[in-house]
Amino acid sequence: MSQKIELKKGSRLPSWVFQVRRKDPVTDKWEDDDLSDVTAVKIYMKNVDTDVVKIAGTAGSVYDLANALIEYSPAAVDVDTVGTYTLEYELTRTGGKTQTLPSGEYEDVYVIISEDNKA
Numbered sequence: 001m002s003q004k005i006e007l008k009k010g011s012r013l014p015s016w017v018f019q020v021r022r023k024d025p026v027t028d029k030w031e032d033d034d035l036s037d038v039t040a041v042k043i044y045m046k047n048v049d050t051d052v053v054k055i056a057g058t059a060g061s062v063y064d065l066a067n068a069l070i071e072y073s074p075a076a077v078d079v080d081t082v083g084t085y086t087l088e089y090e091l092t093r094t095g096g097k098t099q100t101l102p103s104g105e106y107e108d109v110y111v112i113i114s115e116d117n118k119a
Contacts, residue, residue, distance in 0.1 A: 004109075006111075020070060025105060026103045035062050035070075036067070039093065041059065041070055041089055042089065045111060046085060048084045050083070057090070083113055085110065
């Protein structure tokens with residue numbers, strides 16, 4: 001299972017919102033992750049075809065704690081190239097330990113930027 005954020009080239013609104021979800025190894029069901037101890041969020045994004053990094057550790061934020069939602073407001077340079085990208089996020093938790101996701105049982109997130117059809 002994966003999440004997709006789809007937008008047109010150059011589109012910076014709305015902010016990207018995605019859910020931090022993991023598959024419980026016992027029940028095999030998807031669950032929201034507990035973000036109550038997250039003190040910082042960093043976003044990373046790489047093109048799946050070229051491996052070109054578009055976002056390298058730019059700050060995001062916890063958007064909705066109850067529903068495990070992360071938010072990122074893209075810069076113009078983040079959305080200026082058509083392509084499919086993998087999105088990773090680094091969570092800093094209380095005590096300073098970091099966790100880079102998705103990995104293992106966590107749900108993948110893709111960003112798909114398509115050409116704008118304006119004449």
